[in-house]
Amino acid sequence: MAATPLEYVRVHRDRFLEELKALLRIPSISTLPEHKDDMEQAAQWLADHIRSIGISDVQVMPTAGHPIVYAEWLGAGPDAPTVLIYGHYDVQPVDPVEEWHTPPFEPTIRGDTLYARGASDDKGQLFVHLKAIEAYLHTQGRLPLNIKVLLEGEEECGSPNLAPFIQKHAQRLQADVALISDTHILEPDQPSIVYSLRGLSYIELTVQGPAHDLHSGMYGGAVDNPLHVLARLIAALHDATGRCGCARFLRRCAPAERRGTC
Amino acid sequence: MPGFYDDVLPLSEEERAELARIPYGEAELRADTGVPRAWGEPGFTVVERIGGRPSLDVNGLWGGFTGEGAKTVIPARAYAKISMRLVPNQDPDQVAQATLAYLQHIAPPTVTVQGRIFHGTPPAIVPRDHPAMRAAADAYERVWGRRPIFTREGGSIPVVALFTTQLNMPTVLMGFGLRDDNLHAPNEKFYLPNFHRGVETAVHFFHLLPAALKAHA
Ligand SMILES: [Zn+2]
Numbered sequence: 001m002a003a004t005p006l007e008y009v010r011v012h013r014d015r016f017l018e019e020l021k022a023l024l025r026i027p028s029i030s031t032l033p034e035h036k037d038d039m040e041q042a043a044q045w046l047a048d049h050i051r052s053i054g055i056s057d058v059q060v061m062p063t064a065g066h067p068i069v070y071a072e073w074l075g076a077g078p079d080a081p082t083v084l085i086y087g088h089y090d091v092q093p094v095d096p097v098e099e100w101h102t103p104p105f106e107p108t109i110r111g112d113t114l115y116a117r118g119a120s121d122d123k124g125q126l127f128v129h130l131k132a133i134e135a136y137l138h139t140q141g142r143l144p145l146n147i148k149v150l151l152e153g154e155e156e157c158g159s160p161n162l163a164p165f166i167q168k169h170a171q172r173l174q175a176d177v178a179l180i181s182d183t184h185i186l187e188p189d190q191p192s193i194v195y196s197l198r199g200l201s202y203i204e205l206t207v208q209g210p211a212h213d214l215h216s217g218m219y220g221g222a223v224d225n226p227l228h229v230l231a232r233l234i235a236a237l238h239d240a241t242g243r244c245g246c247a248r249f250l251r252r253c254a255p256a257e258r259r260g261t262c
Numbered sequence: 263m264p265g266f267y268d269d270v271l272p273l274s275e276e277e278r279a280e281l282a283r284i285p286y287g288e289a290e291l292r293a294d295t296g297v298p299r300a301w302g303e304p305g306f307t308v309v310e311r312i313g314g315r316p317s318l319d320v321n322g323l324w325g326g327f328t329g330e331g332a333k334t335v336i337p338a339r340a341y342a343k344i345s346m347r348l349v350p351n352q353d354p355d356q357v358a359q360a361t362l363a364y365l366q367h368i369a370p371p372t373v374t375v376q377g378r379i380f381h382g383t384p385p386a387i388v389p390r391d392h393p394a395m396r397a398a399a400d401a402y403e404r405v406w407g408r409r410p411i412f413t414r415e416g417g418s419i420p421v422v423a424l425f426t427t428q429l430n431m432p433t434v435l436m437g438f439g440l441r442d443d444n445l446h447a448p449n450e451k452f453y454l455p456n457f458h459r460g461v462e463t464a465v466h467f468f469h470l471l472p473a474a475l476k477a478h479a
Contacts, residue, residue: 113452120438166424166428177394180419182437182439183435184438190408191411194413199349203378205377206341208374226325226338230342244317
């Protein structure tokens with residue numbers, strides 16, 4: 001009998017892997033409509049599994065797209081902190097399938113490595129937390145903190161229904177810290193923690209010259225060409241060294257000048 | 263392009279020293295990408311350019327005649343798609359608008375320039391000395407026997423921004439995958455020793471977090 005959570009996870013390693021393989025066998029590809037039932041099945045599998053590890057408060061919550069699996073264990077009480085664990089149970093398509101050495105939805109262990117679609121992104125990584133929760137609940141009957149689990153089925157298609165879900169359930173999702181395992185570490189034996197992510201802006205630009213395409217024999221040399229202008233505009237966005245834009249813009253970003261101001 | 267760098271949070275010396283521990287530089291970049299030489303903002307390392315500095319890339323450029331043979335056309339329109347990777351504390355909407363305004367400003371009067379701004383994702387940062395980050399670092403260290411290195415990711419994880427903006431909570435990104443896990447590609451994999459270490463790390467984290475947060479409060 002395992003007395004501590006750590007002993008428990010060491011004793012049950014093989015079973016954890018068998019369970020993870022069962023989850024990986026469900027082809028929950030969120031972007032392909034023919035896998036809609038598989039999405040439901042994966043959500044249901046996770047809800048059942050979460051119940052089996054000792055959390056009874058689990059729901060498969062519908063969204064305008066694929067469902068969200070939500071669970072909470074608040075037995076540590078209002079004075080204990082709460083962590084919100086996020087993961088996603090949907091996976092990417094498997095094309096080109098002929099390049100797989102073993103079928104993507106038949107999880108296979110070769111050497112020290114488990115091969116399957118979703119093995120690390122993100123079924124395998126979200127499963128880590130479910131097993132840690134199980135280790136506490138099965139050895140001590142409780143966790144040292146409150147846990148909320150939010151498992152999404154649309155991460156690989158841009159999470160279109162996550163923002164409205166979070167907005168709607170903001171009160172319920174309150175926690176001290178969110179915890180996500182969906183990134184990588186530097187080396188197998190050198191762990192790392194990502195503490196900053198870049199954001200994204202996106203523009204589609206249209207340069208309009210004449211009202212319609214023109215014949216260069218009739219108008220060439222007398223009207224400006226939108227392709228030439230666009231090339232000049234784009235060339236103005238960087239200098240030759242790789243700095244963005246004009247001098248003024250560079251001055252503003254010099255670290256020595258900005259230090260201490262933010 | 264006035265305004266683009268206005269809100270860029272500078273990298274501190276201490277942060278740069280931490281990022282310098284990451285074993286990735288010009289040689290690795292060349293090997294990964296096949297480029298003959300690295301490129302980017304002078305005064306910053308490859309790791310800093312990717313994780314700690316903003317960037318701008320043209321993703322596509324089209325217009326006019328590109329078919330077989332010769333067609334003597336002056337096209338009515340030319341198009342470009344432009345993405346910008348942003349760092350704290352840049353605001354995606356503001357940067358997109360400033361960039362568009364700049365392009366319109368420098369365009370000659372012989373054309374009109376219009377832009378469509380897509381929905382952006384804000385950058386995210388969690389202080390490395392946040393108690394939850396310290397608890398996470400301690401948890402890794404207990405399992406791996408090595409202190410984790412703090413890194414900056416060049417990409418975006420939109421849910422992190424959602425948690426920050428809508429729920430006002432910091433996110434600990436406790437990854438266990440490896441760089442070559444073939445995400446989104448054939449033969450996706452998980453290095454199993456780190457699956458098991460991951461479970462143990464989470465066990466430690468759950469144990470360490472309450473005390474860390476309490477000590478902070
Ligand atoms: Zn993922």
